[in-house]
Amino acid sequence: MSRISVLGLGAMGSALAATLIRKGHEVTIWNRTLSRTEPLAAIGATVAASPAEAVAASELAIVCVLDYAAARAVLAPAGDALRGRDVVNLTNGTPDDAKNLAAWVEAKGARYLDGGIMAIPPMIGEAGALILYSGSGALLEKHKAALGALATCRLLGEDPALAALYDLALLSAMYGLFSGFLHAGALVASSGGKVADFLSLLLPWLEAMNGTLPDLAEKIDSGLHSRNVVSNLAMQTIALENIVRASQERHISPDFIEPMRQLAAARVDRGHGGDDISGVVELIRKQK
């Protein structure tokens, strides 16, 4: 069992610290608002008076605050205490945020590992929680007992930006799902239907559509969107237009759906109506 400091005790930082305490680690905590330390102090955490004191207390410092500006605000006053320490940052941010913070932390003489938490606080320490890591694989190995107590650990590579990139990619898919679900719910409710009842149709439908993702993934990877097409884009664009028109008929804003309809229509206009829907990605992705 090791000594670990946790800086940032919001919903997620508190779950991380509580889990480490429960698993027998010696945990030092710091939070900008002192009152949030109380429940953890009551179960055995040591409260540090400053970020520097928290970083100095343990070889490993886990940072989990709102954003990277906050992470910098927390780590900057730790100053010289960072030298020789291991910093694992589990704050959500962009790949560039991660790359820049890694360089800043390493310039202070500390080692850095970036992480993206793919779980909500009650899942921490339970089966099903996943944390994506990128940066020093040696650091992950060294602290595997502690980090593995929080969630399954998945190292994506040595580039510190990768965890943030894949975290945001997974969240992108999640928000696409949520936006489609919210629009579907508004349509169903417009006829007096219960969204809860609609789930018996929606969930198997989504499962069936998940089955199409491997084929679409292959098309995105290869850039070849016209092979084995069973649902061509011209046909799907009509379906998207019908969703927009049905929404307008029912005084529902098409705001969730309209961007997808516009992209699909633009791709058809450029002569790709016979391709698969995967081809729409060509309108948004970085030009090679």
Ligand code: NDP
């Ligand atoms: P909360 O809003 O519950 O807590 C935010 C934390 O950040 C608090 O400790 C807060 O301190 C601290 N903070 C904010 N600004 C500053 C600052 N300028 N200086 C110092 N501390 C600051 O957020 P969560 O704990 O839920 O989220 C923390 C991170 O975990 C985020 O990056 C989030 O994206 C990620 N995450 C959260 C998930 C969730 O479901 N909750 C899921 C997966 C990832 P104070 O108490 O003083 O306000």
